[in-house]
Amino acid sequence: MSETIKKFMYLNRRAPYGTIYAWESLEVVLIGAAFDQDVSLAFIGDGVYQLLEGQDTSESGMKNFSTTYKALGDYDVTKLYVEKESLEERGLTLDDLMPLTWEDEDDDWAEKDSIRLVSRDELADVLDDQDIVYSF
Amino acid sequence: MKFAIQVNEGPYQHQATDSAYQFAKAALDAGHEIMRVFFYHDGVNNGTNLTTPPQDDRNIVNRWSELGKAHDLDLVVCVAAAQRRGIVDEGEMQRNGKDAQNIADGFRISGLGQLIEAGIQSERLVVFGD
Amino acid sequence: MSTLHTVNKSPFEKNSLADCLGYAKEGSAVLMYEDGVYGAMKGNAVAEKVAAASGVKFYALGPDLKARGISEEKLAEGIEVVDYAGFVNLAVENDKVSAWV
Numbered sequence: 001m002s003e004t005i006k007k008f009m010y011l012n013r014r015a016p017y018g019t020i021y022a023w024e025s026l027e028v029v030l031i032g033a034a035f036d037q038d039v040s041l042a043f044i045g046d047g048v049y050q051l052l053e054g055q056d057t058s059e060s061g062m063k064n065f066s067t068t069y070k071a072l073g074d075y076d077v078t079k080l081y082v083e084k085e086s087l088e089e090r091g092l093t094l095d096d097l098m099p100l101t102w103e104d105e106d107d108d109w110a111e112k113d114s115i116r117l118v119s120r121d122e123l124a125d126v127l128d129d130q131d132i133v134y135s136f
Numbered sequence: 137m138k139f140a141i142q143v144n145e146g147p148y149q150h151q152a153t154d155s156a157y158q159f160a161k162a163a164l165d166a167g168h169e170i171m172r173v174f175f176y177h178d179g180v181n182n183g184t185n186l187t188t189p190p191q192d193d194r195n196i197v198n199r200w201s202e203l204g205k206a207h208d209l210d211l212v213v214c215v216a217a218a219q220r221r222g223i224v225d226e227g228e229m230q231r232n233g234k235d236a237q238n239i240a241d242g243f244r245i246s247g248l249g250q251l252i253e254a255g256i257q258s259e260r261l262v263v264f265g266d
Numbered sequence: 267m268s269t270l271h272t273v274n275k276s277p278f279e280k281n282s283l284a285d286c287l288g289y290a291k292e293g294s295a296v297l298m299y300e301d302g303v304y305g306a307m308k309g310n311a312v313a314e315k316v317a318a319a320s321g322v323k324f325y326a327l328g329p330d331l332k333a334r335g336i337s338e339e340k341l342a343e344g345i346e347v348v349d350y351a352g353f354v355n356l357a358v359e360n361d362k363v364s365a366w367v
Contacts, residue, residue: 004256011364013285021144024177027216031248035256045285124289127364128267132255135263135365136144136177137358144367151300155274158329162350168358260357265367266275 012047073102140258144265146181292321
């Protein structure tokens with residue numbers, strides 16, 4: 001759709017459901033996937049809660065959009081950076097998060113992890129390398 | 137420099153739209169280009185023509201309309217966010233069976249692709265939110 | 267790449283400034299505006315963190331300081347006050363803008 005390829009970073013720092021930012025930012029990611037940019041998502045602070053396994057909104061009357069994260073791999077959105085310190089501060093580990101994967105067609109469709117657990121320092125380097133940052 | 141601006145909050149509730157407006161004005165005064173102002177989340181509420189703020193305070197919606205007109209700005213309200221919050225133009229009114237439209241002067245309703253395109257085509261994206 | 271980081275919330279309301287400082291690399295700039303200008307005042311609980319951020323240049327938006335009754339003498343050392351034109355210049359001079367809302 002365009003000749004320019006930029007490094008797009010979607011910065012997620014808020015928990016889901018309490019506000020709409022998590023869901024509406026995901027809507028941007030999905031539409032953005034059609035533009036063939038080099039996309040990364042960062043989950044920092046309460047943003048890590050967006051990826052918690054086992055979300056069930058049946059008694060809250062709200063739409064459960066957590067399954068949408070599972071579809072990201074099919075949209076070629078395969079780089080989901082989760083900040084280690086944010087998980088630890090919240091008493092969480094990788095095991096508490098949804099198992100998000102993508103299939104690498106350049107590697108015989110091998111299933112690979114989309115979530116990249118990184119330290120704050122490592123993520124700072126990633127962020128520094130981006131061309132454009134969307135905040136929600 | 138070619139700027140794109142994203143506004144995530146509605147008028148009066150948060151300062152975001154004020155900051156965005158002042159930034160836009162300063163950028164234009166300095167001779168820069170603003171290729172699009174994209175209103176997302178509650179930011180779509182900057183695009184309703186039904187506000188009546190007190191006379192002794194700034195009129196946020198009109199201010200955007202006037203800036204838009206003076207500089208031929210592309211003020212875009214996200215369609216998905218607008219549908220959720222009730223910002224309606226002629227097309228949306230017909231499509232969704234509403235009996236009124238309320239889009240403010242100089243604003244248009246369009247898809248999220250416009251936000252992505254703004255990111256691709258601009259040299260700087262500046263986000264104003266809460 | 268040099269980044270202009272923007273922080274618009276009070277450090278006592280949200281941890282946006284703290285988050286931002288964890289990501290502001292040497293050579294980057296941090297602009298505090300809206301309620302974020304409270305983070306630029308001297309003698310408060312975050313002043314040490316701000317002072318400790320080496321290689322990062324701090325700015326506060328003048329109109330927002332004035333609106334909140336914060337005179338420049340009340341600012342921590344090393345904070346440069348800019349107006350909206352200055353905000354625009356910072357966005358131009360750095361390679362990208364990262365908003366910590």
